[in-house]
Amino acid sequence: MNIIEVKNVSKSFGSKQVLDGLHLGVPTGSIFGFVGGNGAGKTTTMKLILGLEETTRGDIFVGGEKVTFGNTKTNRITGYLSDVPEFYPYMSAEEYLTFCGEITGLKKAEQKQRIKETLALVGLEGNKKRIKGFSRGMKQRLGIAQAMLNNPELLICDEPTSALDPEGRNEFLELLASLKGKMTILFSTHILGDVERICDYVGILDEGKLKVSSSIEELKQTYAKPQIELFFDEVANFSALAAELNALKEQGVITEVEKINKRNQVIISYNKDYAETAAALLESLIAKKTMPISLRKMNPSLESIFLEVIQ
Numbered sequence: 133m134n135i136i137e138v139k140n141v142s143k144s145f146g147s148k149q150v151l152d153g154l155h156l157g158v159p160t161g162s163i164f165g166f167v168g169g170n171g172a173g174k175t176t177t178m179k180l181i182l183g184l185e186e187t188t189r190g191d192i193f194v195g196g197e198k199v200t201f202g203n204t205k206t207n208r209i210t211g212y213l214s215d216v217p218e219f220y221p222y223m224s225a226e227e228y229l230t231f232c233g234e235i236t237g238l239k240k241a242e243q244k245q246r247i248k249e250t251l252a253l254v255g256l257e258g259n260k261k262r263i264k265g266f267s268r269g270m271k272q273r274l275g276i277a278q279a280m281l282n283n284p285e286l287l288i289c290d291e292p293t294s295a296l297d298p299e300g301r302n303e304f305l306e307l308l309a310s311l312k313g314k315m316t317i318l319f320s321t322h323i324l325g326d327v328e329r330i331c332d333y334v335g336i337l338d339e340g341k342l343k344v345s346s347s348i349e350e351l352k353q354t355y356a357k358p359q360i361e362l363f364f365d366e367v368a369n370f371s372a373l374a375a376e377l378n379a380l381k382e383q384g385v386i387t388e389v390e391k392i393n394k395r396n397q398v399i400i401s402y403n404k405d406y407a408e409t410a411a412a413l414l415e416s417l418i419a420k421k422t423m424p425i426s427l428r429k430m431n432p433s434l435e436s437i438f439l440e441v442i443q
């Protein structure tokens with residue numbers, strides 16, 4: 133069951149086509165990382181899902197209900213954190229959330245309790261500072277608190293970590309991860325490490341279309357080539373090493389020599405069993421008296437998969 137269904141959506145601004153027949157399904161309960169280069173159309177897609185922009189073609193459903201441009205009922209179950217959240221700097225976090233609660237029609241009787249709970253969830257309870265004294269990370273956490281005030285089933289965040297320093301990013305990712313099971317989260321980013329850390333699904337947007345949409349595990353299994361990295365202390369004869377590796381390729385021990393460089397690093401890919409490949413590799417290198425100082429099974433990174441998918 134998908135909480136978001138984007139069906140064959142195209143979007144143009146004047147003569148510029150940003151989305152071209154986009155299909156996107158976000159599984160209910162998932163943390164979905166929405167990835168794409170600058171200008172790929174991530175923000176545009178999110179705004180369409182929120183009914184803040186109008187589709188040129190195609191339909192979008194949230195929680196089974198069709199999104200309508202301008203005033204969509206589906207936003208009752210949706211919280212949104214924009215890429216540059218704006219606050220009133222002279223307010224405290226509690227005052228700001230009270231203000232948000234009033235304009236979004238949060239029932240008076242529930243307001244105090246809900247604000248208290250939400251501030252506790254983002255680690256800002258009891259903080260009396262004015263927002264103008266907040267760090268970026270604190271502002272981002274307040275932004276999440278605002279987005280969660282109406283207890284949404286779906287939380288949409290646009291590049292929430294891109295402006296944060298490593299510590300702020302860490303805290304923020306932990307906060308998002310802690311919401312798993314309570315709501316579905318769709319967040320856009322170009323920081324693939326963030327996706328790898330907390331997402332269970334990923335969608336890769338490129339040239340207005342979704343190039344890939346799958347669980348992270350499936351993606352790794354489908355795209356990532358198993359690889360081994362070797363380091364040598366000193367390679368006296370590079371061409372002899374290259375020739376030896378090519379011979380191993382001819383014999384089918386390895387499938388490709390991905391990298392061989394003067395930093396004495398070699399990366400090969402293979403398609404058989406790891407232990408069998410590593411043993412055969414070592415055996416032939418030792419026979420040639422070229423002993424590596426390290427041999428490592430490489431874990432496929434989302435970064436390398438991303439580059440492969442969009443090339």
Ligand SMILES: Nc1ncnc2c1ncn2[C@@H]1O[C@H](COP(=O)(O)OP(=O)(O)OP(=O)(O)O)[C@@H](O)[C@H]1O
Nearest residue numbers: 145148150168169170171172173174175176177322
């Ligand atoms: N209102 C608009 N009018 C004209 N062009 C627009 C408008 N909004 C977005 N665009 C263009 O659409 C393209 C996609 O923009 P969008 O902001 O959706 O990309 P993005 O993937 O979020 O990029 P980034 O990571 O840089 O934020 C860009 O070329 C942008 O200039």
